[in-house]
Amino acid sequence: MSTALKTRENDASVADFLNAAEPAQRREDGWKVLELMQGITGEPPRMWGSSIIGFGHYRYRYASGREGEWMITGFSPRKASLSLYIMAGFSQYESLMAQLGRYKTGKSCLYVNRLTDVDLDILSKVISESVAYMKTTYPVR
Numbered sequence: 001m002s003t004a005l006k007t008r009e010n011d012a013s014v015a016d017f018l019n020a021a022e023p024a025q026r027r028e029d030g031w032k033v034l035e036l037m038q039g040i041t042g043e044p045p046r047m048w049g050s051s052i053i054g055f056g057h058y059r060y061r062y063a064s065g066r067e068g069e070w071m072i073t074g075f076s077p078r079k080a081s082l083s084l085y086i087m088a089g090f091s092q093y094e095s096l097m098a099q100l101g102r103y104k105t106g107k108s109c110l111y112v113n114r115l116t117d118v119d120l121d122i123l124s125k126v127i128s129e130s131v132a133y134m135k136t137t138y139p140v141r
Helices: 014-019 024-041 091-100 120-137
Strands: 046-048 052-055 058-061 067-070 073-077 082-086 109-112
Touching (some): 014 052, 024 052, 024 073, 024 082, 073 120, 082 120
Antiparallel strands (some): 046 052, 058 067, 073 082
């Protein structure tokens, strides 16, 4: 059983989307995160829906039978905060998260006001470890 997600990968321009991000600091931080995630994943940035930039793909299947495809990692330069998608979650990265700086989390979302609020080396490690986990745990395309 496959149910179509509303947020799907598409051919919209990543550059146009990032260049329109406001405020200017969010736009600058977005370009830095794009470079960081692309370097870690080795994947090109792709738009997912109208407001998320994603890298890579993995397939998931729930116990209910629902299955689909999602990005391995990604981000969105939202007005309220920079949202980074750490698909492995955060529980296994507690020691790194303690060193990261100022942030908030959701289930798989890391919310940062500005990149200067966090240690970029630690952020890079969190993203790298999450990407490695996703690639070894789920089928990737």
